[in-house]
Amino acid sequence: MTLRSFLPAAALLLTTAATHSALAQSLSPERRPRHYDKQGRLYYKGPVRFTLGGGVGYYNGDLTSRLGDQFLGPSLSAGLLYQFHPHWQVGGEVSYLQLGAKDYLPERGLAFQGKNGVGTAFVRWEPLTDPGAYSLPAGQSALIKPYLKVGVGLALYSPKAYRGTERPSGNLTPAYLKPERYDYPALALTLPVGVGVTVRLTSRLNASLEGSYSLTTTDQLDDISTFIPTGSESSRSASSLNDNYGQLELKLEYAPWAR
Numbered sequence: 001m002t003l004r005s006f007l008p009a010a011a012l013l014l015t016t017a018a019t020h021s022a023l024a025q026s027l028s029p030e031r032r033p034r035h036y037d038k039q040g041r042l043y044y045k046g047p048v049r050f051t052l053g054g055g056v057g058y059y060n061g062d063l064t065s066r067l068g069d070q071f072l073g074p075s076l077s078a079g080l081l082y083q084f085h086p087h088w089q090v091g092g093e094v095s096y097l098q099l100g101a102k103d104y105l106p107e108r109g110l111a112f113q114g115k116n117g118v119g120t121a122f123v124r125w126e127p128l129t130d131p132g133a134y135s136l137p138a139g140q141s142a143l144i145k146p147y148l149k150v151g152v153g154l155a156l157y158s159p160k161a162y163r164g165t166e167r168p169s170g171n172l173t174p175a176y177l178k179p180e181r182y183d184y185p186a187l188a189l190t191l192p193v194g195v196g197v198t199v200r201l202t203s204r205l206n207a208s209l210e211g212s213y214s215l216t217t218t219d220q221l222d223d224i225s226t227f228i229p230t231g232s233e234s235s236r237s238a239s240s241l242n243d244n245y246g247q248l249e250l251k252l253e254y255a256p257w258a259r
Contacts, residue, residue, distance in 0.1 A: 037086060043134050047258040049081040049206070053251030057097035061243030062224045062236075063112065064104040071113060071167040073098025075247045081124070086133035089124040089147075099221070099245055102165045110236060112222040113168055114159030116245075117185075118214075120192055122151025141200050149194040155216060158185035159223040161236065180220055180227045180236070188218035198253070206253040213246045221245065 035043055057075040064070070079093030100113035124147045132141030162174035194212030201207055219225040221243035224236040 035085075041134050043086050045084050046082065047255040049083075049253040049255045051077070051079045051081055051091070051093065051208075051251050051253050053077040053208075053210070053249040055247060055249030057099050057116075058246035058248070059099040059101045059222065059243070060245065061101075061222050062219070062239050062241070063101050063110060063222055066104055069101050069104055071100030071102070071111075073100055073113075075249055077247075077249060077251070081253060083133070086130060087126050089126070090122070091124065092119075092121050094119050095247070097245070097247060099159075100167060101222070106165075109163050109165065110161060110224060111164050111166075111174075112159050112161040112224060114157055114221065114223070116158070116221075117156040118153055118190060120151045120153030120190065122149055122153075122192065124149045126198075141203075143200050145198045145200075147196050147198065149192070149196065149210070149212065151192050153190045153192065153214075155188045155190045155214075155218075155221075156185045157188060157218070157221050159221060161223040177223070177236075180223050180225060184223075186218070186220070188216045188221070190217075191215045204255045204258045208251045208253060209249075210251060211246065211248045213244065215244050216242055219243055 033045070035045060037043060053076070055075045056072045058067075058070060058072065075095065075097040077093050077095040079091055081089050081091040083089050095116075095118040097116050097118070098114065099116060100111070102111040103109055126145050126147045128142065128145055130142045130145060160179075161177045162168075163177070164172075164174045166172055166174075168174055192212050192214040194210055196208050196210030198206050198208045219237075219240060219242050220227070226235045226237055226240050
């Protein structure tokens with residue numbers, strides 16, 4: 001190798017090494033912004049966690065609130081979490097869930113099924129102190145952490161009401177009632193509250209069991225309300241209370257850049 005060809009190669013090698021060293025230093029905890037809690041203890045924000053969950057959806061509305069009347073459907077979710085304080089996390093999530101139920105009044109004999117998409121933003125509060133939040137990267141996080149959750153979101157709902165007591169299936173296609181409105185899927189505001197517990201599996205992977213209950217601003221989550229459809233003589237329900245729903249999910253939380 002001649003000197004003329006060696007110099008550019010050496011310069012490239014030194015540049016690469018310097019870049020790698022600078023990047024490593026910038027990513028080290030000591031070079032990250034430092035924050036202090038009310039007791040003056042040092043902590044670092046983060047990491048970002050990706051979440052993926054699955055479970056069941058639960059309906060509570062004009063037709064019923066009883067578990068035995070439910071046509072329980074799947075509830076699936078995906079989202080992001082970010083730790084901005086040792087006790088607080090902020091996040092966003094999109095969910096898909098199917099709701100359905102039969103009437104608790106046999107003489108009325110109504111039922112429904114509905115498909116729903118939900119987007120929420122929320123905060124999570126962990127009441128217990130996690131030593132790992134104050135000693136990254138050397139400290140070890142708590143094994144079990146309970147939390148409370150509250151948020152706000154939008155639900156896109158599309159229900160179908162019918163007369164019957166069975167869940168629709170490949171062998172049963174009910175005669176659906178005329179919809180109360182013709183703009184389904186429709187939008188409603190949701191206010192979810194929840195409680196859960198997180199278990200640390202590895203330094204980057206957690207598992208959470210979470211139950212939540214969402215208040216909504218609609219009485220037509222089931223297409224059954226006090227509204228009188230065109231051509232009908234009466235409404236399908238005497239209750240003007242809004243419909244709500246719950247979710248019970250097992251979630252995985254993965255932090256690819258955790259130290």
